[in-house]
Amino acid sequence: MTNIVLLKNPSIPTDPYDIKFSSENYTPRFIPLLTHGHVDKQSTIAYLQSREFSQVGIFIITSQRAVEILRECIDELDESTKVEIFKKTGYTVGPATFKILREVGFSDVRGGEDAGNGAKLAGIVMEDVQDKSEPMIFFTGEIRKDIIPRALIGQGYNLSERVIYKTSGRDDVVEKFNTVKNQGGWLVFFSPQGTETFVDYLKEGQNRQKWKIASIGPTTETYLLENGITPEVVAAKPAPNSLFDAIVKIDNSIENVCSF
Structure with missing residues (x-):
């Protein structure tokens, strides 16, 4: 071995x-x-239950840790809220994060193996989303590259960011x-x-x-x-x-x- x-x-x-x-x-x-943790778990849960998020049909998440943090928050929601959240379209980088999102309960997950990095994922989003005014949210950590926001916002897309986890070295x-x-x-x-x-x-x-x-x-x-x-x-x-x-x-x- x-x-x-x-x-x-x-x-x-x-x-x-x-x-x-x-x-x-x-x-x-x-x-x-690294060690990972919630920036503010209750704040994230409140956002997931908010009217603002209910009007967002697309989310972007590129980190396995972000998905795990998101899953911990979703687990605390009532079933009717979960059902509505799982109807949203998720875009992610790499097959591993794609698989985890599907396991969480999302059925419409895009990118994955076809998106090996942020630039490719941004291109896929731009191909899919014709209405640039449609609200999108990027769930991310305190430390992240700005490739995806720069690409989408630079082209006029209605993308907001929400930092949900923090990272520190071991x-x-x-x-x-x-x-x-x-x-x-x-x-x-x-x-x-x-x-x-x-x-x-x-x-x-x-x-x-x-x-x-x-x-x-x-x-x-x-x-x-x-x-x-x-x-x-x-x-x-x-x-x-x-x-x-x-x-x-x-x-x-x-x-x-x-x-x-």
């Missing part, structure tokens, strides 16, 4: 990367980088990595956020011996390269199957060389 350390908080209730790699002769281990990332450091395997970076101290630690060559580096996408790859770390692989899409395909290709090539 090959170790694969996933530098991310595991998705709740199940994590698709854990499921994929556990079934493929790998041993996944999570090292959470100070035990290096400590947790040291418990498995000598075992070797794969280190997977999913985002630059929260990795600054850990990246500095890896720059000391002996700390990444026995470990190969994987990036979930080009943005994270650029961040790693700028910090002097060259990943062995970059997933073609931010999805479990794509990441697995990239990693197993390298592992199989190494096994073939060693067999001669």
Whole structure:
């Protein structure tokens, strides 16, 4: 079994990367980088029950953490309010967040695997929504890129933002990595956020011996390269199957060389 350390908080209730790699002769281990929490849970619940939100037919949400925070708030609503909320159209980035939104109860979810980043998602929204005056809400965190708001508002769309969660970095990332450091395997970076101290630690060559580096996408790859770390692989899409395909290709090539 090959170790694969996933530098991310595991998705709740199940994590698709854990499921994929556990079934493929790998041993996944999570090292959470961030802690997440509500900015103001009662305020978010009140908004979901408000007349203002009842008039919004489209929402955008791009973070798994934002979806989890949203789900916790929806769980506290009465059934009739939930029914109305689940009728709304949701736009999201990546297959994992798409899947979680469907599990929450939304039936009309768009983007997902077809939207690998914010720019692509904004393009999909603009193709779908012909009436620019239609109100839309972007559920987001305190720290976020402005690609989607800039694109949509810049084109005259009626988009508002609501910050529903906050994020802070953990100070035990290096400590947790040291418990498995000598075992070797794969280190997977999913985002630059929260990795600054850990990246500095890896720059000391002996700390990444026995470990190969994987990036979930080009943005994270650029961040790693700028910090002097060259990943062995970059997933073609931010999805479990794509990441697995990239990693197993390298592992199989190494096994073939060693067999001669």
